Amino acid sequence: MEDMIHCNGTSVATAVLNACHENQLDPQLCHFWLTDNTAYMSAEKGGAITRFNTMASADSFRIPCGLHVAQIILMNFENTAFGKLDSPSGLSLKEHPYNLINLAFYLHDGYNESDKDNPLNMKADVIRQLYKELLNYDLTKYQKPIRTRWLYELRTAKQYFERYAAHLQFAQWFVQKLSIIKKVPQRYIEKWKIFYSWLNNTKLNLQLRCLVKFGEKFFEPIYEFLTGYDPIPRVYNLDGKIVTLPPGNHTHEMPDKVMVWIDELQNAAETISETFQGELAEGALLSSKDINELYEALQTGIHLPLSVCRLEGDYGQAFARAFLHVFFSKQHSNISQRESSYIEVLKKDLQNETINTFGLMEALQEPNFLKEFEEFSNSDSNEYWKFPMVYTFIKYRVWPIAVHQQQLEGMFNRYDIKVHANMSKELQESRIILSGPGNESVEITQEKLQKVRQQFKEKEKVGNENERSMSREEMANAILSAFLSH
Structure with missing residues (x-):
């Protein structure tokens, strides 16, 4: 590992190439990079992988981090459907679904983060106490929405709708009380007024519901898959036992999963009113174009070289037959629908001169490997460990690929409790x-x-709630008055 002060395409490529030489590794055997989508890594001109391939005369392939791709898809969806934000960070009072939940967080928990612009030290514990006394509502901590972490944004939006009724009652009461108190900063009152108006903004809340619906229907299944694992044992140990692969190492499932996601996105685009039926009662807020533009980022997962990872999956023989059909003109009878779809995509790769196969094409030039590969393609079950050369290829060319970058980061953070x-x-x-x-x-x-x-x-629970002689609103007024008198 190297601590790099300045990161650009050339510096990263040079550092990796030097590491290969220092450790006596052949850089031409570097088949793939798993990276995020930062420009200095992913750019076709001047990016680290492009520079490395030029410097080392290699043919490395950049695999985008699955979680980062999913994040980009949702960000593009939000920007396309509801407009781009002026600033991805900070507090904005421009009408937008993200700004609504960010303001909800900011007013209820944001003032705990810093003393800057903190009116009268009105921190979260005071707000929660007022909710409890006024509405007998136990307000819990808001998840901070972060634009670069869409799962956080989705969680905050869900929290907002869970406590919507309480927010509506509290904001109305709180704005009235703050407006008659002279020492409260006008900027603070204005934020609560905007929050109350947004609570009553039908279109804005419908947009946010569409965002939640899209996240639940598409993003959460993708996220759960990427952070999950393949429960089917696929690794044949020396002791004769078959065990599962580690979490994150299930790239063999990606190509077929991506095909399912693309079909679902296309179906949603064609049936937009049905997909968002409950959320679009007030009129169509989204168009099929908003969704059609999203699945382009997923296309990489179904084409070469990543499609080679199918060899390890449940339909490895079907892909092997399709590969032999397209690249070696091997004809097979009774071609299944799945195999036909594989053949169609591989033919497109051939037309587009996509020749990177993670070394599969090169391996098949060896007669013994080709013979065993054909035997594997015609086998009844996908027990690839019974085919030593195919198993070795899968072990060294497919298994090392993780579906998301955080899986690799986790290897270096095993003892990080992440508090x-x-x-x-x-x-x-x-x-x-x-x-x-x-x-x-x-x-x-x-x-x-x-x-x-x-x-x-x-441990913290102490007895039952005491009987109160005053009404809840009177108690809330008393707490607010006592707080402001300090």
Whole structure:
């Protein structure tokens, strides 16, 4: 590993090439890079992979990080459907679905992050206390929406709709109270007024519901797949046991998954009113064009060289037969619909002169490998470990590919408990407990976190709620008055 002060295409390519030479590695055997979509990595002219291929006379292929691609798809959808934001960070009061949930976070939890522009030290615990006294509503911490992390944005939007009714009642009361108090900054009052008006803005809330619907229908399944694992055992150990691949190493499933996602996006574009039926009661806010532009980023996953990863999957023989049909003119009878779809895509690759196959074409020039590959393509079950040369190819050319960059980052962060300010106090403490001394072998799971968090809540729970002689609004007024008198 090297700590680089300046990153550009040339510096990254040079560093990787030097690392190959220092460790006596052949740079021409560098078949792929797994990267995000930063320009200095992904650019066709001047990008790190392009520069590396030129310097090393190599034919490396850039595999985009799956999570980053999904993020870009959702960002493009949001920008196309609802307009681009003036600024991707900070607080904007321009009418936009993202700005609505960002303002919701900002007013309820944002003032805890900094003392800057913090009116009267009105922090989250005071706001939560007012919600409790006025509405008997237990307001929990908002997820901070981050534009570069779309899952956070989706989570915040869901929270907003879960507490919409409480926000509507509270904002109306709070704006009235703040307006008659002289010492409250006008900028703070104005933000609450805008929030209340946006709560009553039908079009804006419908746009946000469309965003949530799209996220639930497309983004969450993609995210769950990318961060999941293949439960089917595929690795044949020396002791004769077949075990599963590690989480993230299921690239063999990607090409067929991408085909499903593309079909679903195209279907949604053709049936826009049905897809968003509940959210579009007030009129069509989206067009099929908004969705049609999204699946272009997914196309890479179904073409060469990534389609070679199918060899390891459940339909490896079908892909092998399709590959032999297109590139070696091997004819087969009873071609299935799936095999026909593989043949169609491979023919397009051939027409487009896409010749990178992660070394499969080169390997098939060897007669023994070609013979075994044909035997594998005609086998009844996808037990590729019974074909030594095919198994070796899969082991060294397919298995190393992770479906997202964070999987690789996780290898270097195995002992990072990832406690940060965006977590609740209970979650932070739970992770520390589960990963602390005496728990080296404990796997942190959602179930274990919930159990530890529940223990914290039970310890903090003290008796039943006392009977109150005053009404809830009177209690809330009293708390607000006491707070402002300090």
